[in-house]
Amino acid sequence: MGDEQGERGRRGPGRPRQEHLTRAVLDAVVELVAESGMGALTMDAVAARAGVSKPAMYRRWPTKQDLVIAAAEARIGALTVPDMGDFRAELRAVLTARMKAYRQPGVGRLLAGVIGAAAEAGAEPGAYRAYTSRVMSETRHLLERGVARGDVRPDADVDDAATLVAASLVFRMVGEQRLLDEALVESMVDLIGRAVGTHP
Amino acid sequence: MGDEQGERGRRGPGRPRQEHLTRAVLDAVVELVAESGMGALTMDAVAARAGVSKPAMYRRWPTKQDLVIAAAEARIGALTVPDMGDFRAELRAVLTARMKAYRQPGVGRLLAGVIGAAAEAGAEPGAYRAYTSRVMSETRHLLERGVARGDVRPDADVDDAATLVAASLVFRMVGEQRLLDEALVESMVDLIGRAVGTHP
Amino acid sequence: MGDEQGERGRRGPGRPRQEHLTRAVLDAVVELVAESGMGALTMDAVAARAGVSKPAMYRRWPTKQDLVIAAAEARIGALTVPDMGDFRAELRAVLTARMKAYRQPGVGRLLAGVIGAAAEAGAEPGAYRAYTSRVMSETRHLLERGVARGDVRPDADVDDAATLVAASLVFRMVGEQRLLDEALVESMVDLIGRAVGTHP
Amino acid sequence: MGDEQGERGRRGPGRPRQEHLTRAVLDAVVELVAESGMGALTMDAVAARAGVSKPAMYRRWPTKQDLVIAAAEARIGALTVPDMGDFRAELRAVLTARMKAYRQPGVGRLLAGVIGAAAEAGAEPGAYRAYTSRVMSETRHLLERGVARGDVRPDADVDDAATLVAASLVFRMVGEQRLLDEALVESMVDLIGRAVGTHP
DNA sequence: TATTAAGCGAGACGGTACGTCACGTCTTAGG
DNA sequence: CCTAAGACGTGACGTACCGTCTCGCTTAATA
Numbered sequence: 001m002g003d004e005q006g007e008r009g010r011r012g013p014g015r016p017r018q019e020h021l022t023r024a025v026l027d028a029v030v031e032l033v034a035e036s037g038m039g040a041l042t043m044d045a046v047a048a049r050a051g052v053s054k055p056a057m058y059r060r061w062p063t064k065q066d067l068v069i070a071a072a073e074a075r076i077g078a079l080t081v082p083d084m085g086d087f088r089a090e091l092r093a094v095l096t097a098r099m100k101a102y103r104q105p106g107v108g109r110l111l112a113g114v115i116g117a118a119a120e121a122g123a124e125p126g127a128y129r130a131y132t133s134r135v136m137s138e139t140r141h142l143l144e145r146g147v148a149r150g151d152v153r154p155d156a157d158v159d160d161a162a163t164l165v166a167a168s169l170v171f172r173m174v175g176e177q178r179l180l181d182e183a184l185v186e187s188m189v190d191l192i193g194r195a196v197g198t199h200p
Numbered sequence: 201m202g203d204e205q206g207e208r209g210r211r212g213p214g215r216p217r218q219e220h221l222t223r224a225v226l227d228a229v230v231e232l233v234a235e236s237g238m239g240a241l242t243m244d245a246v247a248a249r250a251g252v253s254k255p256a257m258y259r260r261w262p263t264k265q266d267l268v269i270a271a272a273e274a275r276i277g278a279l280t281v282p283d284m285g286d287f288r289a290e291l292r293a294v295l296t297a298r299m300k301a302y303r304q305p306g307v308g309r310l311l312a313g314v315i316g317a318a319a320e321a322g323a324e325p326g327a328y329r330a331y332t333s334r335v336m337s338e339t340r341h342l343l344e345r346g347v348a349r350g351d352v353r354p355d356a357d358v359d360d361a362a363t364l365v366a367a368s369l370v371f372r373m374v375g376e377q378r379l380l381d382e383a384l385v386e387s388m389v390d391l392i393g394r395a396v397g398t399h400p
Numbered sequence: 401m402g403d404e405q406g407e408r409g410r411r412g413p414g415r416p417r418q419e420h421l422t423r424a425v426l427d428a429v430v431e432l433v434a435e436s437g438m439g440a441l442t443m444d445a446v447a448a449r450a451g452v453s454k455p456a457m458y459r460r461w462p463t464k465q466d467l468v469i470a471a472a473e474a475r476i477g478a479l480t481v482p483d484m485g486d487f488r489a490e491l492r493a494v495l496t497a498r499m500k501a502y503r504q505p506g507v508g509r510l511l512a513g514v515i516g517a518a519a520e521a522g523a524e525p526g527a528y529r530a531y532t533s534r535v536m537s538e539t540r541h542l543l544e545r546g547v548a549r550g551d552v553r554p555d556a557d558v559d560d561a562a563t564l565v566a567a568s569l570v571f572r573m574v575g576e577q578r579l580l581d582e583a584l585v586e587s588m589v590d591l592i593g594r595a596v597g598t599h600p
Numbered sequence: 601m602g603d604e605q606g607e608r609g610r611r612g613p614g615r616p617r618q619e620h621l622t623r624a625v626l627d628a629v630v631e632l633v634a635e636s637g638m639g640a641l642t643m644d645a646v647a648a649r650a651g652v653s654k655p656a657m658y659r660r661w662p663t664k665q666d667l668v669i670a671a672a673e674a675r676i677g678a679l680t681v682p683d684m685g686d687f688r689a690e691l692r693a694v695l696t697a698r699m700k701a702y703r704q705p706g707v708g709r710l711l712a713g714v715i716g717a718a719a720e721a722g723a724e725p726g727a728y729r730a731y732t733s734r735v736m737s738e739t740r741h742l743l744e745r746g747v748a749r750g751d752v753r754p755d756a757d758v759d760d761a762a763t764l765v766a767a768s769l770v771f772r773m774v775g776e777q778r779l780l781d782e783a784l785v786e787s788m789v790d791l792i793g794r795a796v797g798t799h800p
Numbered sequence: 801t802a803t804t805a806a807g808c809g810a811g812a813c814g815g816t817a818c819g820t821c822a823c824g825t826c827t828t829a830g831g
Numbered sequence: 832c833c834t835a836a837g838a839c840g841t842g843a844c845g846t847a848c849c850g851t852c853t854c855g856c857t858t859a860a861t862a
Contacts, residue, residue, distance in 0.1 A: 016838075042816085052839095109319040115315055160388065215806050242848060242849090255809085414812065438716070462845095516712055519712030571771055577728075594794055656834065
């Protein structure tokens with residue numbers, strides 16, 4: 001699961017970890033994926049590109065999956081949309097932000113890799129689930145705010161609508177392997193707006 | 201890409217392929233994935249489980265990816281929804297059919313594996329794209345029929361709406377790793393129906 | 401322990417092992433040791449030098465120890481001294497033969513490595529013991545023939561005398577790290593001849 | 601080569617080394633080897649067992665080899681046999697003393713390890729040679745005293761005879777991997793006594 | 801009926817990555 | 832200057848999987 005989430009505070013005695021190595025590795029992951037796809041994402045290749053030793057990597061992320069997820073999170077990051085007084089506007093904001101994050105070079109393939117890796121053998125859902133559920137709850141929050149405000153139908157299933165929001169961009173990119181653009185965002189704002197909005 | 205699509209006709213002289221081996225292999229793939237996930241899906245393991253030699257497998261599917269896609273297709277299969285006179289009914293039919301296909305044991309992880317594998321290094325999009333675009337065009341056909349019939353808005357982007365339809369179940373299962381059920385289908389019929397329907 | 405001792409007969413179905421690989425590996429071991437000592441005897445280095453893959457090596461010798469012992473045996477080989485009618489002459493013959501075998505480049509260090517490796521962790525005595533006891537019994541046979549003939553004292557402990565014969569050259573080379581020569585052999589023939597001979 | 605031979609006097613300013621750490625490490629080496637063989641003799645394991653940090657070890661013995669040799673010397677130690685007026689008696693004394701030293705738990709494997717390590721790559725003969733030649737000269741001294749006294753043949757090669765004396769026990773233990781006992785010592789006194797003695 | 805091309809199981813092969821381990825160094829903080 | 836703790840680079844380890852190949856055998860369609 002990686003322990004890089006631990007508070008940056010004391011780690012007891014001994015030489016502390018060098019944070020620039022952590023960054024170098026995450027950068028190397030994205031670069032390699034952007035250049036040559038997930039197939040080129042070898043632990044050895046990452047270590048070589050980052051100028052870091054393999055043990056130093058495995059100390060931080062015990063599994064390739066953990067590393068990949070950490071790299072994806074570092075590029076996609078968290079997302080909080082402020083109350084803009086209008087559901088459609090907020091939806092446009094969040095989709096636009098995600099579109100831009102996903103369009104960064106390598107992020108698309110990285111995300112596909114993360115999804116594939118989550119289906120692995122013993123793959124403890126740990127890190128992956130943590131990431132996924134965080135993203136979903138952001139979206140649910142948006143919908144609930146809309147319900148409270150009155151521009152989202154109260155009888156729409158928030159869970160399922162949130163799935164629709166999250167799925168749209170990810171599936172287009174990863175499933176259909178097509179590029180994302182503003183037109184898609186606009187289209188989705190319209191479709192999902194009609195699906196859950198109070199005023200058609 | 202696999203040559204198993206070739207017409208079953210003449211293959212010239214020599215001993216013909218034994219079709220029961222083909223079936224045994226595809227079954228073994230699904231069984232293994234269902235039991236132990238994609239990580240356990242070794243070519244050797246498949247061969248052992250199916251009681252088939254590796255060369256016999258590679259004669260049929262030149263690559264592991266091809267085999268995985270073939271196995272997924274064999275379980276999910278093609279889908280043609282007859283004209284039922286009502287878009288929502290047809291949408292419910294197609295989503296229900298897919299839900300049932302996806303819920304078969306192993307199919308979820310298999311699909312995740314296919315998606316992940318499509319992001320590999322040189323991964324010629326070949327087989328994957330062929331499968332994906334076939335599925336998408338089925339859905340587009342449904343929407344176009346609705347437009348012609350008059351119960352789907354003509355100004356809705358068919359492409360983007362089709363993405364929404366396909367994404368809903370796949371993302372819930374693969375992205376969120378949650379089980380599919382009838383309630384989700386009903387929810388999606390409602391949401392997508394409102395999104396593209398002419399009568400709210 | 402290595403299975404390379406198996407009779408060269410049938411190995412059942414499947415592709416047979418390529419014997420030239422076996423030879424190439426054993427040669428590479430000796431070359432590397434002769435050039436750079438046991439420290440340079442990496443499995444990777446051997447594989448590279450022999451132009452053989454690591455799995456192909458591990459199929460033949462499951463352990464580095466087994467490989468080292470096999471290489472040593474291939475260079476030192478078995479030894480049978482014919483009845484020459486005189487114990488001292490036979491002793492001179494066997495010591496001369498061993499001296500020549502040990503003086504081959506790399507063999508000295510190889511032997512030291514074998515001895516060191518035999519003290520390793522779980523080191524099942526298997527291969528090492530087999531080799532050692534074969535060498536010792538050759539020497540014992542020589543002594544027993546001398547007793548039967550009448551030029552070796554019947555009250556000399558054959559076991560301990562055999563140890564002395566085997567130890568002389570090996571310790572000089574491995575323990576003292578000095579080169580072997582004919583003078584040493586002559587000296588040992590004299591000393592051991594007096595130690596166990598009937599006519600001083 | 602290790603600096604532990606340095607005079608125990610002043611080491612300049614600063615905190616002096618704690619001698620009990622030195623002893624703890626050497627003890628830990630022998631314990632570990634006795635329990636689990638050379639394979640378990642890791643620098644980390646020694647440090648852990650001795651309750652000492654790695655830098656503290658490397659300050660004393662710059663190399664693992666140096667540590668191993670130091671541990672062996674500490675258990676085997678130097679040996680000076682007083683003039684007993686009879687070569688055979690002195691020979692019995694020295695062999696008995698060595699037999700007892702070698703029979704201590706772990707010492708056999710430790711000695712094998714030392715011999716193996718001496719064949720390593722760049723292994724500067726330093727420490728090993730120093731130890732070996734000291735042992736050999738002890739034995740030569742014994743023989744020379746016998747020659748002077750008149751109970752050792754003056755035409756016996758002292759060097760080669762000394763090799764025989766040293767080799768007997770070491771080879772039996774390390775080469776043949778058999779236990780040492782008084783009978784072997786008695787046997788060797790008889791054999792070597794006949795080999796170099798003036799009165800058969 | 802004989803030939804022949806292809807299929808088949810078995811398993812060795814080269815290649816490449818895996819995740820781990822050990823060595824010897826270095827960096828922190830504290831005595 | 833010593834000490835404990837522990838991260839670091841280096842490099843080898845032994846294993847696993849992929850996709851290919853070489854065996855010796857079997858099976859049909861063709862000649």
